[in-house]
Amino acid sequence: MNSTHEITGDQTHRFVRTHPMWFKVIRRPAFVWATFVLLVLYAILLPGREAAAPAVMIVSISLFLLLILTWSANVLADRNQSEAVKMIVALLLIGVLGWLFYNYSGAQWDKVADFFFNWEKLEGSWWILFRGLGVTLLLAAISAAGTVLIGLVVAILRQFKSDTLNFFLKIYIDVFRSVPMIVVMVVLFFALPYAGISFGSILSTIVALSIGYGAYAAESFRAGIESVHSGQIEAARSLGLSRWQTIRMIVLPQAIPVVIPPLTGNLVAMLKETAVASVVAAPELLKRARELYTSKTNPTPLIAAAIIYLIVLVPLVRIVNMLEKRVKLK
């Protein structure tokens, strides 16, 4: 017996995807390969930088850019294309763009290498940079502890729902989320001594980062605390637990796993932000790099510092990403 749900041959066409003719043509391998060969020919025939009038250069390179981008888009947007092919095309595109920039930007590459990648200038000075990194990490670690402490205390105080308290806590949070960190540091380091309070560069940095990022952490903690269902608090209070016991034993254990991803995100951002301590002369990585830049009259130390920041921060950023995913899975 035929099922009533069976789709017979003459009905299927109702649901079949149809494309216009031109679309079918551009997605054919033959078309893709043919246009690729044409683009290669175009690239070979592109005149050298000084070989043609500037107007001709601009038009021919712009046209080439337009064509190669269109061609890549055609391949990358094709969902029947394998990821391996897309990867090859993407790398090819990046290579071509780099090749264009190298040949036609007019940069003096030997000078660039001499200025920015002159590693010989750094010989014997690497340890200065690494000591700077040590100071950076120390500043970040102490400030992180301060941030977490301030954030937690402010978030807990907000749970007491006192209007007066909340008014002032909100001012604190809003002010420090609005004022750039560098301004806070400058005020602490350069202005406060006139009021008779001298923190010194290290302490200024730690205080500025702690209270500045504490404001963000307070918001993260508050979001975590408020994500705990109100029934949890009712159940705890109905058993006779005090407000403080309820926060400590019921709310925080449930809130902290929620808070950890955004909080670590903030702390990683703070580690990066320690670089502004160089304006108050804290001897951290960027400050050391700038000193070397001056003494060696060469910017290579700045590039070296950038690479060190990258090496330290990229793994941390990946960890934050994993933590976020883990919480989402729950």
Next chain:
Amino acid sequence: MNKNDVMIETVDLQKYFKDLHVLKGINTQVRRSEVVAIMGPSGSGKSTFLRCLNRMEEPTSGHIYVEGIDIMAPYIDINKVRTEIGMVFQSFNLFPHLNSIENIKLAPMHVRKISDKEATERGMQLLEKVGLSDKALAYPEQLSGGQQQRVAIARALAMQPQIMFFDEPTSALDPEMIGEVLDVMRTMAKEGMTMIVVSHEMGFIREAADRILFMADGLIVEEGTPEEIFKNAQHARTLDFLSKIL
């Protein structure tokens, strides 16, 4: 102590949520070992009344006497009052980061200050009583709704309360799990626990309740034994409500 001791008495209990008058003056008494069911249409103030009795909601005015003591007085530590009143919620509210036995022994250890060993022992007895001694180490998410609610009852009983409040304890349960929770409640009633139950489980109320308070629009409009209310209700609101659920 006399069997006819008044456990809880309310005098002109009123509650406003902003401009909304939810409780319009509740006067009633609950005696020791009495099982009182509160019924009424939704929005009649049943849950609010129950939650006012241990000040989970703060009453706007009126008096609540627990064993003769006015718990609305300013010098009262409400946490101490609540140790004598167990509460079971519609949505169980077990602590998800603790397993069953940890849920049960938390309050005895940190409020009653009894030792871990004693709290664990007593907790295991209670789990056995609700038929879940094999689930002591299970976390709430690993338990069915009915099992969670039975652990929640054991958690409330672990404080050895004088009285138990049930706020629609079976409303969030699938039908096949309602029975196991009601069985536990029936046993407690037989053992002489004083209970106030907001529920519409007719079978349970008919069998276990000594008295029904029927509420409508923030007032107790009618009260009596289940027999009187189900067979011979007088008030129009009661009759209307019963005709809809029977």
